[in-house]
Amino acid sequence: MTWYVAKRVGAALLVMVVVSLLIFIVTRVLFPDPVQTIMGGQSSSATPEQLRQMTHELGLDQPLVVQYFDWLGKLVQGDLGRSFRTPIGVGEAIAQRIPVTLELMVLSLVIALVLGTLLGVVAALVRGRWVDTVASGISVLALSLPNFFLGILLVYFFALKLRLLPSSGYVPFSQDPLGNLKLMALPALTLSMAYIGTFARYARALMLSVLSEDYVLRAHASGLDPGRVVVRHAMKNTMIPMVTVVGLNAAGLVGGAVVTESIFSLPGVGTLLTNSILGKDFPMLQGLILVITVGVVVVNLLVDLVYGALDPRIKVS
Numbered sequence: 001m002t003w004y005v006a007k008r009v010g011a012a013l014l015v016m017v018v019v020s021l022l023i024f025i026v027t028r029v030l031f032p033d034p035v036q037t038i039m040g041g042q043s044s045s046a047t048p049e050q051l052r053q054m055t056h057e058l059g060l061d062q063p064l065v066v067q068y069f070d071w072l073g074k075l076v077q078g079d080l081g082r083s084f085r086t087p088i089g090v091g092e093a094i095a096q097r098i099p100v101t102l103e104l105m106v107l108s109l110v111i112a113l114v115l116g117t118l119l120g121v122v123a124a125l126v127r128g129r130w131v132d133t134v135a136s137g138i139s140v141l142a143l144s145l146p147n148f149f150l151g152i153l154l155v156y157f158f159a160l161k162l163r164l165l166p167s168s169g170y171v172p173f174s175q176d177p178l179g180n181l182k183l184m185a186l187p188a189l190t191l192s193m194a195y196i197g198t199f200a201r202y203a204r205a206l207m208l209s210v211l212s213e214d215y216v217l218r219a220h221a222s223g224l225d226p227g228r229v230v231v232r233h234a235m236k237n238t239m240i241p242m243v244t245v246v247g248l249n250a251a252g253l254v255g256g257a258v259v260t261e262s263i264f265s266l267p268g269v270g271t272l273l274t275n276s277i278l279g280k281d282f283p284m285l286q287g288l289i290l291v292i293t294v295g296v297v298v299v300n301l302l303v304d305l306v307y308g309a310l311d312p313r314i315k316v317s
Contacts, residue, residue: 005305006181008301008304008305009199009301010188012133012297012298012300012301015297016293016294016297018120019290019293019297020072020290021073023286023289023290023293024067024068024071024286026162027282027285027286028064030282031280031282034058034084034280034282035054035058035060043305049113061254071286075290076080077176078091079091080283080286080287080290080291081217081283081286081287082283083281083283083284084279084280084281084282084283085228085275085276085279085281085284086281086284089285090283090284090286090287090288093272094269094272094286094288094291097267097268097269097271098268098269099130099172099265100170100261100266100268100269101254101261101266101268101269101270102183102268103180103184103256104184104187104188104191104260104261104266104268105191105253105254105257105259107184107188107192108187108188108189108191108192108195108253109192109195109246109253111188111192111196111241112157112192112193112196112198112199113188113199113246115196115200116139116169116195116196116197116198116199116200116203117134117194117199117203117242118139118200119135119139119196119204120135120199120200120201120202120203120204120205120207121156121203121207121208121230121235121238122135122202123135123136123139123200124204124205124207124208124211124278125207125230127208127313135200135204136201136204138200139196139197139199139200139201139204140199142193142194142196142197142200143194143198143201144196144197145193145194145306146192147190147193147194147256147259147263148263150190150193151186151187151190151259151260151263152263153201153262154186154189154190155167155186155263158186159184159186165183165185165186166182166183166268167186167187167264168183168264168265169183169265170184170265170266170267171183186264187260187261187263187266190260190263190264191253191257191260193255194256195249195252195253198249199245199247201240202241202242202245203238203242206238206241206242207234207235207238210234210237210238211234213237216229216234220307221234226227240307243295243303243306243307244303244307246303247299247300247302247303247304248300250296250299250300250303251286254269254292254296256272257269257270258270258271258273262274269288269291269292272284272288273285273288273289276288
């Protein structure tokens with residue numbers, strides 16, 4: 001197990017180094033003249049001397065290799081640089097927004113796992129009946145609805161028509177738990193919907209596969225209670241591959257959060273990313289993409305480790 005963990009951690013570190021290089025190159029291609037952007041673009045009244053001085057102060061007159069290793073060295077020390085648009089550092093700005101995005105992602109994942117797994121398991125247990133058809137139809141519909149369209153529909157019905165939930169805003173959970181959950185209900189449901197469909201389809205397929213295994217058929221033949229067979233034997237072995245499915249969808253959750261936060265005016269990482277792109281704030285953009293990538297890599301690393309702990313065959317191989 002130690003060797004397995006070491007390999008996984010080493011692979012994750014290698015991915016992070018490669019990603020950092022790609023992020024650096026892409027941002028330099030997208031923003032070839034960041035100094036001009038800082039000084040106000042083409043309408044800037046800055047003199048050539050002022051532009052050269054700003055370029056020197058930011059270290060942008062150095063070769064790209066030197067700039068990259070300088071940026072990487074600061075990253076190791078926890079310095080993500082300073083934003084062109086805000087007076088605070090990139091790391092501080094991201095740290096203020098991460099709790100909102102993490103809460104949105106966790107709530108969405110919990111909703112998707114509970115509803116999606118339940119839907120898929122029920123569909124598998126009544127395979128071929130009308131309940132299976134309805135459950136499969138719901139999962140396809142959930143997969144087909146775009147985030148932005150579903151979010152607008154939910155706001156229209158639950159906020160404007162029924163007035164049951166607020167349409168936008170955010171309050172920290174520590175200040176007002178009930179108010180926080182009310183404000184996060186519609187965004188979490190919007191983000192979770194596509195994953196409800198994904199998890200339902202996976203859970204149905206995995207449950208059908210497990211139900212046809214010899215040990216499950218033997219348990220039924222021995223006279224064990226059907227509910228006990230499903231819960232203690234079939235469900236337990238269905239959940240192991242579902243761990244991998246969750247890890248594979250981690251990156252999608254981050255992408256969906258960008259759209260969802262914009263719809264519901266949540267002050268999270270997604271909104272900050274959108275503003276950074278529109279404002280051409282490449283230090284903030286670099287830091288955000290790096291943090292998001294590291295988050296996805298860490299989640300996948302944890303999934304690999306959890307999968308290895310749950311399935312002894314991973315350790316043997």
